[in-house]
Amino acid sequence: MLLNSKGLALILAASIAVIIGASLLLIPELPAFVFWLVPVICFGASYILINVVLEFLFFKELRNIYEMFEKIRKNDLSTIKPKRTYGHSSLNQIQQEIYSYAHVKQSEIEELKQMAKFRRQFLADVSHELKTPIFAAQGFVHTLLDGAIDDMAIRMKFLKKAAKNLDGLDALVQDLLTVSHMEAGDITMQFEPTDICEVIYEIFDQLEERAAKKGIDLKLETQEPSKILVLADSQRIHQVFVNLISNAIKYSDENGQVVISLAINKLKLDVTVKDNGIGIPPEHLNRIFERFYRVDKSRSKAQGGTGLGLSIVKHIVEAHGSEVKVVSNVTEGSSFSFELDLFHSE
Ligand SMILES: Nc1ncnc2c1ncn2[C@@H]1O[C@H](COP(=O)(O)OP(=O)(O)OP(=O)(O)O)[C@@H](O)[C@H]1O
Ligand SMILES: [Mg+2]
The missing domain is CATH 1.10.287.130 (Signal transduction histidine kinase, dimerisation/phosphotransfer (DHp) domain)
Structure with a gap:
């Protein structure tokens, strides 16, 4: 095919050589060899220059664009990599546009999958x-x-x-x-001033019997005066504490201790629920917040667990603008902590 970089360079270089040769005829008294030597040199130089310029600035970019389309057509988006561009030519911009488009589509497809x-x-x-x-x-x-x-x-x-x-x-x-x-993001939080100590004591009452059966002691530790007001959805925060404290009881052996500590840290309240129970092996730590995830399926099942408790805790705490951190050592126990906003009446 003539319409590639070599073909175009050949046509253009020949045209330039002809034009220069014809122009030389206008100059009087030139030696005869000039009439063929200059056009030949012009032809050679133009051919090389035009070929290089067309190949690197034009045809190579076009081939890249074509290859990109081929990959998009074959749905082989994973192999498309961002191209490093050294100029701002229209072809580069088109290539960038196609890449961004393909990239967005690729992310959408991945997300759907x-x-x-x-x-x-x-x-x-x-x-x-x-x-x-x-x-x-x-x-x-x-x-x-x-x-x-x-x-x-x-x-x-x-x-x-x-x-x-x-x-x-x-x-x-x-x-x-x-x-x-x-x-699904369907739940809206009802933030209100909530006395966190009251919530915790309520849950202690609720879970007291279960804890007593295993000889587990429930304790609230705080340096603060009895009332600590936080800005929270009281029902949901109640659920967070129920899930964390019942886990602490459930995954502790006889005669353990569950301690909730509250510490004011500037505008926040640091909350920690700590037990000295069976602990969580390190390889499970980053998965326990997934729904239905249980460390020891048989043990958890025997205790009636379905692995939803911590995923609910995670969602609620995140909706309160914080995140749950967990530190655990097998046989030493686990500690779950997060922050809540303190309530300040203006
Ligand atoms: N305090 C803890 N000590 C040791 N392991 C824990 C503790 N809390 C959670 N786990 C482990 O993390 C897993 C997930 O906990 P999660 O509360 O989500 O589920 P569950 O207690 O099994 O069931 P559910 O809470 O839905 O009744 C548990 O199965 C347990 O293996
Ligand atoms: Mg649980």
Whole structure:
């Protein structure tokens, strides 16, 4: 094909040589060899120059653009890399535009793929978690219907077990609704001045029996006067403390201690929930906030856990403009901390 850099350079260089040769005819008394030597030199020099310029400034860029289109057409966006450009020519700009466009599309496709994967995983996890209490309750009810109902002792025992599984199912569905609303961004926080010590003592009352059964001591430590007002959604913050304190009780051995410490730090309140329980192995630490994630599936399951508690905690704390940090050592215990905004009446 003639229309490449060499072909164009050939045509242009020949034209320049002809024009210069013709111009030489206008100059009188030139030696004869000048009429062929000068056009030949001009032809050679022009050919090389034009070829180099066209090749590097024009055809190479066009080939890059073409290659980029080929990759986009084949959906092979992952191999497109940003091109380093040394000039601001229109071709460079077009190439940059195409790259930015392809890059945006690539991110969108990746995000959609990720979301589809999440959805599939979420559905699989939800069905798995729902299946267990439903099957258990179903089993007890059917055994009763098949005749066990006539035995008074078994009747009560099985009904209680079925009820316990259904209660667990109810709690699971509530947690699932909270997580899915939070992930969809559907929940608006109702920030109000909240007495954090009151919230904590309320939860101590609520969980006292569970802690006492394991001989676990619940303690609030603070240097501050009894009332500490923070700006928070009191119901949701209540949920954060319930989840963290019940984890601390659940994942502690007998006679442990759960300590909540509150410390004022400028305009913030530092909150720490610390236990001296079983701890979390380091390789699990960055995953425990994922929904349905449990360190020891069998142990957590035996305790009725579904792995939603900490993901709810994470969402709520983030909606309060902070993040949950966790420090843990196996056998020494774990400590979860975050910040809350102190309430200041102007
Ligand atoms: N204080 C803790 N000490 C040791 N391990 C913990 C502690 N808190 C959480 N974990 C580990 O992190 C996992 C995730 O905790 P999370 O609260 O999300 O789920 P769960 O307690 O299993 O179930 P759920 O809270 O939904 O009833 C737990 O299964 C447990 O293995
Ligand atoms: Mg939990």
